[in-house]
Amino acid sequence: MEIFLSAVFGELATRSVSFFVNKYSKQQMQAMEINLERVLLRAQVIVDEAEGRCITNQGMLRQVSMLRDAMYQGFYALDTLRYRAFEKDCSGDHEVANNSWALSKFSCAKRLCLSSSSSTKTSQELQVEEALDNLRTMILDVSETVMFLTAYPRLHRQPYNMHLQMENCMFGRQMEMELVLNFLLHTPSCSSRLDRFDVLPIVGPGSCGKSTLIAHVCNDERVRDHFSQIAFFCHGTARDEDIAILTDRYAHNRKLLIVFEVVGELSDDLWQRLCYLSTSCATSGSKIIITSRSNKITELGTTQTMTLKDLPHEAFWYFFKVITFGSTDPRMHPRLAYLAMEISKTLKGSLVSANITARVLKADFSIQHWCKILKFTRGSVVEKHQSMVGAHPHDRLTETKPKPLYLRRLGQTSADLFISSQYQTCSSQEELPEITLQDVLYGGVKPRGSFKVLAWKSPLPPYRCYIFACEIQQLQTRVVKRRRSLNNSGITRVGVDASIA
Known part of the structure; x- marks a missing residue:
């Protein structure tokens, strides 16, 4: 007692x-x-x-x-x-x-x-x-x-900056934009190996916002008034006819801004063409901006290289929260806000994934739906892919040479979505796929054979569209292909393929 x-x-x-x-x-x-x-x-x-x-x-x-x-x-x-x-x-x-360990109160x-x-x-x-x-x-x-x-003048707000929705405005790159503007408008010309051109290299991983930053800068009225012509060379191409047109049209020594987006490695021949263009059709004050995923372009710069990185997790959460809840106050849905914080941790700063996931979450504001998406993104997408290849899917897509991906589909355990390659294009350049990545991963759409999906269409200039080349692969088919490749190479291996473990 x-x-x-x-x-x-x-x-x-x-x-x-x-x-x-x-x-x-x-x-x-x-x-x-x-x-x-x-x-x-x-x-x-x-x-x-x-x-x-x-x-x-x-x-x-x-x-x-x-x-x-x-x-x-x-x-x-x-x-x-x-x-x-x-x-x-x-x-x-x-x-x-x-x-599992329910004990007494004492x-x-x-x-x-x-x-x-x-x-x-x-x-x-x-x-x-x-x-x-x-x-x-x-x-x-x-x-x-x-x-x-108060001593600095106010900026002229352009129409696309007046939207209340954050996905329609450039986020987290305000300082970088001002630095690029200062380079174009206020940095005096310096003597360099190009003799007439100053070069600003911009380096960063894929889909971090390099093209969006340049588009915002080039749409600024001060930049358009400062240069006679703004020439874009995208996807690592500078054809002879393009250079001929610029040379003929601007042979009277006017200020020229060349924006060159390098995909892959910049060849010496291509760079020599740009050097020829700089000495043939431009005057002092003309400038070049080069963007690439590779650090090799830093050797071409005449000023300090600008390095863009993915948004810090705290800034990424702020962005993801706003585009997910919109005009809804997250404090009115605290449980959903907690789930959104956990989901944002699995996306690892990917702006494309943030927009796709936010669209899926906004379709159903229920605890069950958001818990299902959290479990799917955390387990079936991130943890599964890391156990297979030892890297996050976002890291694989943003490398200098992107590698294939295997992604699990929501509610499907017998087949994976195999993404063999990706590329970017503008909506006006080619016909876009009718199937979206959201439909394949979260919806009931199941295409057959090889197909293309529209991962995301940016609402910001230059309105890039991210397209993936995909294929639905059954797990048994992948095991057979793996075993055949091992037998043909004369290698005997015990166990199953790591991609289905």
């Missing part, structure tokens, strides 16, 4: 202490949430005002860019704090784990679980405090910059 009473009183004391600690911790976190919201509002006002100005000072651009990154980190910490309570409610893994194991959850809260408190301190420091650092912002 005494042992039972001591256990009861001990449990009551433990629960009382836990109640007061949790109540104090909850009040403290609510105060931190309010403070972080206020500081984020101040940071957003400064960033929005800076983005509306034509800033030419590179130091000021870097300061604003650092403040923008800190703002995205703050929004990510705030959302993590808000939606952490729904982790166990929305995750089937936690439910299975809880049911068990020591449950106390260990409570202590681990409190440690998780402590780490989240530290994350919020770090984001709050970082934002406050950045706002103090740019206090003088805010005073100088």
Whole structure:
């Protein structure tokens, strides 16, 4: 009896202490949430005002860019704090784990679980405090910059920048755009091996926004007024007739801007043609912009190379949240917001995947549908592909030489979608496929044989369309092909193909 009473009183004391600690911790976190919201509002006002100005000072651009990154980190910490309570409610893994070791209310194991959850809260408190301190420091650092912002003229907003939907506006490349504009409009000509041309190399992985950045720059009225002609050479081609037309039409020494998008490697012969073009039909002040996935083009630059990277995870989550929920406030659907955060982690910064997945999620605002998409993207797409080839699908598609992919289809276990190649085109250049990647992965469409799918059509200039060459492959067929290839090569291997494991 005494042992039972001591256990009861001990449990009551433990629960009382836990109640007061949790109540104090909850009040403290609510105060931190309010403070972080206020500081984020101040940071957003400064960033929005800076983005509306034509800033030419590179130091000021870097300061604003650092403040923008800190703002995205703050929004990510705030959302993590808000939606952490729904982790166990929305995750089937936690439910299975809880049911598998159901113990009594007085068990020591449950106390260990409570202590681990409190440690998780402590780490989240530290994350919020770090984001709050970082934002406050950045706002103090740019206090003088805010005073100088009014000295810069306001930007002329073009029609496609007036849309309220974020997918219709360039996101996360404001500083890079201003740097390219400064190179084109304000950087004086320098002597180089091209004699008349200054060259800006832009390097970055596939689908990171190089073409979109250049299109926005070239659509700027200041750039169009500064150069007599803007010539585009895409997909690594510069034909003799193209150069002849430019040479004949602009033989009177006018300023020329050449945008050259390299696909693969830039050959010496092609570069020599551009050198000939620079000396035959352009005057001092003409410039070249070269974009490529390869770092080899950095040797051709006469100025510092601009390197584009995928968006940081915090900025990518901000973008994915906005295009997924649209005008709907995520705080009205906290469970869906938590699921969206988990889904964004599996996409690894892919803008194409973000737009496809957001469209699928917006089709059905239900917990069951979003849980199904999370389970599919996390297990059938990412984990399966990494176990097969040791890399994320986004990494395979954005390499200098993209490699084939095997993707599982939603609800299908007997066949995979084999993506053999991909390429980009403009909607006006060729007829687009009627089947979309969304239909094949998430819908009931099952084409036969080899076919092409439209992965995504960008609503931004230059309106690129991403097309994949695909094939539905049965698992048994792949096993037979694998065994035949091994037999023909004289290799004997025990076991099954790793692609179906």
